[in-house]
Amino acid sequence: MKLYSTNNKSLSVDFETAVFNSLPADKGLYMPSVFPQIDKDLIANWDKKTFPEIALDIAYTLLKDDISKEALKAIVDEAIDFDAPLNQLERGLYILELFHGPSLAFKDFGARFMSRIMAHFLKRQKREITILVATSGDTGGAVALGFLNVEGIKVTILYPKGKVSPIQELQLTTNGNNIEAIAIDGTFDDCQALVKKAFHDEDLNKKLNLTSANSINISRLIPQMFYYANTYSKLKNKYKNLIFATPSGNFGNIAAGMMAHKMGLPITRFIAATNSNDIVPEYLETGIYTARPSVQTLANAMDVGNPSNFVRILDMFDHDLGKLKTKLSGYAYTDEEIRSAINYVYKTNTYLVCPHTATGCLAVASDKLIHTDIEVDETAYIVLATAHPCKFPDVFDELRIHIDEPEKVKELYNKENKSLDMNNSFNDFKAYLMK
Template sequence: MKLYSTKNHNLSVDFETAVFNSLPADKGLYMPTFLPLLDTEVIANWDKKSLQEIAFDLAYALLKDDITAEELKAIVDEAANFEAPLVPLDKDVFVLELFHGPSLAFKDFGGRFMSRIMSHFLKKEHKEIRILVATSGDTGGAVALGFLNVPGIKVTILYPKGKVSLIQELQLTTNGNNIEALEVDGTFDDCQALVKQAFLDKDLNEKYNLTSANSINISRLIPQMFYYANSYARLKNQFKDVTFVTPSGNFGNIAAGMIAHKMGLPVKQFIAATNSNDIVPQYLTTGVYTARPSVQTLANAMDVGDPSNFVRILDLYGNDKVELEREFSSIAFDDSQIKQAIVKVYQEKGYIMCPHTATAYLAIEAEKAAGNQTAENAYVMLSTAHPCKFPDVFEELNIAYEIPSSVDELYHKERQQKPMTKHFEDFKTYLLGEG
């Protein structure tokens, strides 16, 4: 697979280069120069295949020139070795549960796939790398568990002080070995800015082979296509159309689904549900994209004031807002609405949604209230994290949930985070001072 920069379509690098560079020098994002169309017969037979088999079809279509079929199948089978079940919430509404992996969040798909892709290339090149990753909550845990004890890789995770839940923080800070966590006195946007500046710093790049595990890295998006395709396969014999509703912060998750759509995955509509960080809904309303500092909400992994991956979505549609809006919309909800949705669904359906999932539910309610649903359309709302990651929310709402055994174990581990300011010179000095 060859890739270009969203700021320079004449650029061409191979997949391995894009994986380890993460960002082009011009500060754009890598995108495939060509998206292969999936054979319609292959898609037609997906209802007879497992998640892992569907995942291989997608991955091989993109990476067959970079990794052998045998090696890629082993990577896919190991990375996606847990299920993503569809749970019916209503006759036409389904919850896609993406929290059955090790870190209890959807980002396990990306973290595990990326770590194995990097390990594959590192074994051939005999080199070591340093991963820098900013997290607003769930990315860090997925990356930490995905890369823990992977030879040749050291991971530095930056997270905003006081703006992640206790369980999210424990998943970031209790690993040790090749995983370190920096507690940044700032917001997620400050963490992300530090990472981006580091990639472009000459001194740091002379000392380290730097790369990222955020959704800015193209290898994170590929495995996120898997569960969109698998969901379609489970529903295609019941419904003519499928609409995916995705809780969106940095917009990598929904970008992955839209890339799969461009490869032939039949999807009627994509809806990005956001919290009060409503930069994209505002853009669709006004036509003006205005980044701003993120605000803290209950759905903390979505607290992003300048979503990096939205440029990928725009690029997919030739930066044509009119064309984009034929298949994409976005709507925002505040904390009070999120709480009300969690309580309503629990009382009426007995189902517990995390705050992120609640934004997706609210978006579906808004669509139906506007009269946009049909009997032939299924709504799939992506449930991106286990409720246990938000103990304060559910304590306030007086809703009890089952705590996974892996979470109980975290409380007995020692935290090892290090404090960091939001100033790049301090971050740079820290990195350069390490051996």
């Protein structure tokens, strides 16, 4: 697979280069030069295949020039060793549970696949790398657990101090070994700015062989296509129209779904559900994109004031707002609305959703009010449940809703927090890394 930069379509690099460089030198993002089409016969028979088999079909369609089918199968089978159950709340409304991996968040799909892709290439290269990651919540834990003890890779995770949930913090700070966590005095945007500056710093790259495991890395998005396809396989014989409502922060998850659509996956529309950081819904309504500092919300993994991956979505639609709006809607919600949605879903369906997933449920309701021409009996809305509710105990304590914590979470409380505190000065961050 060849890739170009969103800032320079004449650039051409191979997949291995894009995986380890993460960002092109011109500060764009890598995108496939061509979206190869998934064989229609494969898609037609997906209802007879397992999740890993569907995942392999997509991975091989994209990467057959880069990795052998046998090696890809081993990577997929090891990375995607947990399910993504589809829970029906009512006719035409489903919750896609993406939190059954080791860190209890959808980002386990991307982190586990990426770590094994990197390990595959590193065996041949015989070198070591340092991964820098900024997290607003779930990315850190997924990367920490996805890369823990992977040979040849050191991971440094930056997160905004005091702005992630206690369980999220424990998941990324208690590992040790090749995983290092730094609590930055600032916002997620500050963390992401430090990471981006580091990637463009010649001294750091020369010394550390830097790369990223954030969703700016193209290998993170590939496995996120898998569960859109697996969901399609389960519903394709029941509904004519499938509409995915995706909680969106840095917009990697929804970008992956749109990439799958570009490869031929029959998805009718996408809905981006956000919290008060409503940059993209505002753009879809006004045509004006205004990046701004993020604000802290209950859905903290979506507290992003300038979502990096939205550039990829714009690129897929040639920066044509009219074309984009035929496939993408966007809605934003306050903390008060998120609390009400959690409460409503629980009382109505005896089902718990995390604050992020709650925005997806709200977006479905909003979309139905606007798109009154929808064929109700022929349409399924699928809300992506991006994290286990237990990762947000303060929210559920306030709502007086009890959550049973999985054993893997209870084990965290006995572990030591090994994080380092740091200000948001790039000079100080660089000096630390250079040591």
